Amino acid sequence: MTVERSDASVVTEDKEVTRPPRLAIDATGLMFWPPGEGLAGIPRVESFLINAALADPDPRVEVVAFRSGRFRPLAPFEQEHVATGEISPWRVKKWPGRRIALSEAFEAVRQYPWGKRDTDRHLARTVTNGRKGIGFQATRLLIFAYRLYRRVGLGLRLEAEPLAARAEPGPVLISHHILTSEDRSAVSGGAGDVAFLCHDLIPALRPDLLGAGTRETRFGSYLEHLVRSGAPAFCASDEVGATLTDHMRKAGIAAPVVYRFPMPSILHETASRAGKTSRIEVAEPFVLYCSTIEVRKNHILLARIWQQALDEGAKLPRLVCAGRWGWMIEPLRAFLKAHPKLLEQVTFTGLISDEELIRYYRSASFGVFPSHIEGWGFGASECLDFGIPVIVSTAPSLIEASGGLMPAIDSQDQQGWYAAIRKMAEDHAWRSSLVGRIAQNHRPTPATASWAAIKAGLQASASRRSRF
Incomplete structure (x- = not known):
């Protein structure tokens, strides 16, 4: 007789015969x-997840990376690369x-001679403990030579040996890189059970906003493959979970199991640890948009609005766009070039540190997010964490991220955005009422809860799969 338990162990009348499966985060x-x-x-x-797992004392929790045909615990240099807090x-x-590291690298090649x-x-870096230079290059060539030798010994047969026979229990919560990688062996089923973070379905729903890279064009098929294999999805918003389910239904695929988790207030928690969450008053008011500068984020709408204000002689606060320059922004660059005085009212910060970004949130009059x-x-959501109101687009996930507390306007409605921005800048009573609404209804989400x-x-997920 067997009995199923919530910790996914299987017991007999006499004793437990299997241990609870590992719970792995892919780095x-x-x-x-x-x-x-x-x-x-x-x-x-992903950094939050990896560091939460590294700090967790639970021995079932692991942090892994997909190397040499399987998910393996991090090498020392990999831990140093990804760790930002306590381990x-x-x-x-x-x-x-x-010497030992080289022996282990050769063993990995012996098991996985079809590597690239x-x-x-990667194996050379494990041998040199992450160091680069002549030693690294010599080691890499030595490993490559041994790989060729192994392939010749196999008669040039590059078919993979069955990985399932040596795979450890899952599930592994795979990284976005694995989800979009050209090498599908990590999600083929042979490397163990996997789950995936579904951040969004933008590459499948709006490829026109992302370009036509290989990863983007393959995203949809990879996602469908995962769902068909039974991999559960972890979603930070109800909207993404519902969209994923609907997308699979239209593709004729059974709905995936979806686990909802609250998005952590990572930046606010960093500010809290440093004692830097209180309001900073500045001499010149400004409006903040924190986002990578790319076509999907719709910075050009804001550029047109601030130019409209200049043309009409209206005074708007300075617009600060915090974030790195991304892709498909040629129309924005052309607009800025055609209106050079606009840069007197709009600042593009480029890549900034968390400390700088925290200061911006603490001192901004309000935020905008017209994606x-x-x-x-x-x-x-970070605007709300720091207690400042934000105008968002009507994208459902943005309404969800702002708790339905903030004004929302269609991303194509320039006049609607122009009116709302002017009202937010000029109507102090309205802006104060939104600040009060945030204070009453919103609380930053602790990383521990996520x-x-x-x-x-x-x-x-592990318990569910153990039943089948």
């Missing part, structure tokens, strides 16, 4: 992010030394 995507560079959007969320002492890994150049580079489509919209929801979802 592969963050390994491609340059060290020390500011994180935004998806990388910021549970038992989880800290030490470099075993060059990226695999060789055409979003999965969440950190810039909107991590608890993710972890509970992974446990539920």
Whole structure:
């Protein structure tokens, strides 16, 4: 007789025969992010998850990366690359030394001889503990030579050995990089059970706003493959969960299991630890838009509005656009070039630090977020975290991110946006009433609450799969 338990263990009348499965967070995507560079959007969320898992003392929780044909625990240099806070002492890994690391790299090649150049580079970094230089290059060539030798020994047969036989229990919450990678072996089913973060479906719904890169064009098919395989989805907004379900229904695919988790107030928590959340009064009022500058974010609408104000002789506060320059922004650049005086009223900060961004939130008069489509919209929820009102577009996820508390206007309605921005700037009583609404109805979401929801979802997923 067997009995199913909530911790996904299976017991007999005499004793437990299997251990609870691991709950793994994939750090592969963050390994491609340059060290020390500011994180935004998806990388910021993945960094939060990885560091929450590293700090969790629960021995079932792991942080892994997809290397050499399977999800493996992070190497020491990988931990150093992704860690931004405390790591549970038992989880800290030490470099075993060059000789042992090289032996382990050769064993990885023996098991996975069909790897590519990226695999060789990674294995070389494990041997040199992340260091680059002549030693790294020599090691990479040595590993590549051994890979060729293994392939010849196999008679040039590059078919993968069944990974399932040596895969560990899941589920693994895969990174966005794995979801959009050209190498589908990580989600083929052989590397173990997987779950995925569904940040949004923008590449499938609005490819015109993202360009035609390989990752974007394959996103929809990869997503459908995951859902067909039974992988559950983790969504930060109800809107994305509903959109995912509807998208699969239209594709003739059974609805996925969706776990909802609250988006953490990561920046506000950083500010709280530093004691920097109180309001800062500045001499010159300004309006803040925090977002990557790309076509989807609709910065050109704001540029036209501030130019309209100049043409009409109306006084608007300075517009500060905080964020890196992205893609498909040629029309915006052309508009700015055609209206050079506009840059006297609009500031593009480029990439800034968290400390600088916190200062902007603490001192802005109000925020704007006119994006055409979003999965969440950190810039909107962060305005509320810091107690400042924000005008958002009618994109459902933005209304959800701002709790339905803030004015919402269609992203194509320039006159509606112009009127709302002028009213927010000039009608102090209205703006104060929105500040009061935020104080009464909104609370920043602790990172611990988000991590608890993710972890509970992974446990539920493991338990559900163990029944089949």
